[in-house]
Each structure stands twice: as structure tokens, then as C-alpha cells.
Amino acid sequence: MPELRENLATKRWVAIATERAKRSDDFNKGKELPAPRPAYDAKCPFCEGNETPDQTEEFSIRDPGTRPGEKGWKIRAIPNKYPVLVPARKGASIEVKRHKAGIYLHMEGIGKHEVIVENPAHNKTIATMTLDEVATVIKAYHERYLALDRDPAYKQVLIFRNQGAGAGASQLHPHSQIIATAIIAQHMRYALIEAQRYFDELGKCVFCDMIKYELAEKERLVMQNDKFVAFVPYAALLPYETWILPLKHSTSFANLLPEDTGSLAQILRDILAKLYYGLNNPDYNYCIKSVPHYSACEPYYHWHIQILPRLTTPAGFEIGSGMAVNVALPEESAKFLREFKVGTP
Ligand SMILES: [Zn+2]
Numbered sequence: 206m207p208e209l210r211e212n213l214a215t216k217r218w219v220a221i222a223t224e225r226a227k228r229s230d231d232f233n234k235g236k237e238l239p240a241p242r243p244a245y246d247a248k249c250p251f252c253e254g255n256e257t258p259d260q261t262e263e264f265s266i267r268d269p270g271t272r273p274g275e276k277g278w279k280i281r282a283i284p285n286k287y288p289v290l291v292p293a294r295k296g297a298s299i300e301v302k303r304h305k306a307g308i309y310l311h312m313e314g315i316g317k318h319e320v321i322v323e324n325p326a327h328n329k330t331i332a333t334m335t336l337d338e339v340a341t342v343i344k345a346y347h348e349r350y351l352a353l354d355r356d357p358a359y360k361q362v363l364i365f366r367n368q369g370a371g372a373g374a375s376q377l378h379p380h381s382q383i384i385a386t387a388i389i390a391q392h393m394r395y396a397l398i399e400a401q402r403y404f405d406e407l408g409k410c411v412f413c414d415m416i417k418y419e420l421a422e423k424e425r426l427v428m429q430n431d432k433f434v435a436f437v438p439y440a441a442l443l444p445y446e447t448w449i450l451p452l453k454h455s456t457s458f459a460n461l462l463p464e465d466t467g468s469l470a471q472i473l474r475d476i477l478a479k480l481y482y483g484l485n486n487p488d489y490n491y492c493i494k495s496v497p498h499y500s501a502c503e504p505y506y507h508w509h510i511q512i513l514p515r516l517t518t519p520a521g522f523e524i525g526s527g528m529a530v531n532v533a534l535p536e537e538s539a540k541f542l543r544e545f546k547v548g549t550p
Pocket residue numbers: 245246249250251252253326327378
């Protein structure tokens with residue numbers, strides 16, 4: 206019997222289509238790990254050695270004596286060449302005005318869109334990086350998050366990663382993106398409202414309750430370390446959707462402590478390595494969900510990383526209803542990920 210499940214935090218309903226449930230072998234079928242690629246591609250704009258000399262670097266970790274626009278870096282954050290949103294002109298008001306176009310509302314596309322080039326090498330991905338390299342990626346995320354989050358021009362900062370063409374990536378080179386916006390997107394707004402409603406009713410954080418429950422139940426648990434836990438949500442939207450949350454309540458990604466960077470790198474790398482080797486490099490998106498700066502002192506939200514493998518394609522029902530159809534049982538997705546062992550590089 207198929208069933209509908211509700212995500213306690215987002216209140217989103219998901220159809221778990223057990224009748225057409227697939228197992229890991231079905232998702233794996235006909236797929237292979239990518240053939241080895243060279244570490245340098247002359248045509249890639251992100252490869253070390255292909256820097257544009259006058260390119261701004263918002264953040265970088267560099268060898269001593271090297272300058273922005275030169276080689277000799279470990280990681281760099283640069284403006285996106287094709288930005289979704291652009292910063293306001295210097296000296297302009299930070300208040301972005303809404304305008305009417307007939308009955309419709311519009312505003313200038315003010316924001317900041319950056320690319321975090323995660324590694325000088327063309328042929329790596331988070332799943333195949335060393336823990337030190339992934340920790341460097343987390344450090345860059347945090348530095349850029351802090352800088353954009355405290356800029357009063359922006360209300361929301363979203364860090365995300367698209368892996369593979371099916372997840373929207375246009376470059377093979379390992380990279381993430383960050384977009385700061387002058388509005389709170391509807392998706393985030395709903396999540397904040399639901400978390401606040403739960404807090405108002407029960408006086409506690411819904412995510413903390415989910416962590417406690419999943420740690421006790423164990424069947425959807427994927428892994429945990431000293432600071433973080435990863436589980437497949439009860440109402441997972443897609444096969445192998447996984448959430449990574451700090452064990453200790455924390456509202457904003459801004460609060461990540463430097464000493465916890467290694468633990469976050471470890472759990473993120475290990476989950477992505479399980480996907481990479483266990484399901485032969487599926488396309489995926491992940492994003493860091495965190496509160497707007499002005500809500501950072503509120504008690505109800507709990508920042509987390511949502512990983513969404515792209516093994517199925519949403520069709521008419523999902524588009525029409527907004528209700529996801531998951532063809533894998535969350536408990537089986539979790540069991541597969543929990544039990545799949547990856548050799549540690
Ligand atoms: Zn490259």
C-alpha cells in the first residue's frame with residue numbers, strides 16, 4: 206500500500222510509492238564511475254593556471270607571495286560570470302524598492318552571486334577529496350557566509366552545490382555557489398513559519414526533536430560523529446535524500462565553530478563518498494539551510510545541509526501538486542547508505 210508521509214519540520218507531504226519502490230541496484234543499473242580525467246583542462250575557466258589577471262577574489266587561501274588572479278591557490282571565491290543577481294551600485298540605498306507593473310510587483314535584481322572554486326584540480330569532487338581539502342571548502346563557505354550574512358543589503362544567504370548536468374552544473378570543475386538575496390524566498394519563508402509554529406505550540410525546536418527521535422529509532426540514521434548527525438528524513442522527497450545537522454541546537458550556519466569544521470567536513474565527505482561509490486556518481490544538489498541574519502537569535506530554526514540526489518525526474522503530478530513522489534523507502538535508502546563502506550583516502 207503506498208503511503209503519504211508528512212515532514213514534521215516543513216509540513217510537506219510526500220507520496221512514498223512503495224508499489225513501485227526501487228532498490229539501490231535499480232538506481233545503479235548501467236552506471237559506472239567516470240573515467241579518469243586529467244587534473245588540468247586548458248579550456249576550463251576554473252582550473253589553476255587559467256585565472257583572469259584582473260578578476261576579483263572575494264576570498265582565497267593562497268601560497269605566500271602570490272596575488273589574486275595568479276596561480277598558487279588552494280581555494281578561491283570569485284564573482285559568478287553570469288550572475289542571477291548583481292550588487293547595488295556603490296552609494297545606492299540598501300533598501301531595494303518594490304514597484305508595480307500594472308497589477309504585478311517587481312524589483313531590481315540586487316544580490317550577490319559568487320562561485321567557490323573548491324580545488325585547483327579539475328578532476329576532483331568532494332567525495333574524492335581529502336578531509337583537509339573538504340575542511341578548506343567548509344572554511345570558505347563559512348567565511349563567505351559570514352561576510353554576506355552581515356551585509357545589511359542582503360536578507361538571505363544560500364550556499365549550494367550542483368553536481369552533474371542533471372543537477373544543473375555547467376562546469377565539471379569542482380565548485381559551489383553562493384547567492385545572497387534582498388528578499389526571503391517563499392520556500393524558506395514557509396519553513397521558518399512552520400518551525401516557529403512548532404516552537405510556539407511545544408516550546409522546542411522541531412529539528413532537535415527530529416534528531417532525538419532519529420537517534421533513538423536508528424532505522425533512518427546514516428551516520429553520526431562527535432558534532433553532527435546525518436539521517437534520511439521520514440518523508441524524504443527523493444531517493445537517498447539526506448540531512449546533516451549539528452547535534453547541538455544552532456540556528457545559523459554563521460555559528461559554526463572553527464573547531465567543528467573538521468567534523469562537518471568528515472560527515473559531508475563520507476555521505477557524498479557513499480553516494481559516489483555506492484550509486485556510481487549520481488547527480489545531486491545540496492544546500493545549506495540557515496536563518497536570515499535578522500532571525501539569528503530566534504530559537505526555533507536549526508541549520509542543516511540538505512542533500513538531494515537526482516536519480517529520478519519530477520513529472521506532471523509533482524509539478525502540478527507540489528507533492529514529491531519518492532520511489533525509494535526512506536528506511537531502505539538509509540540502510541544502504543549506513544551499511545555501504547568506503548575506503549578512506
Ligand atoms: Zn577545471
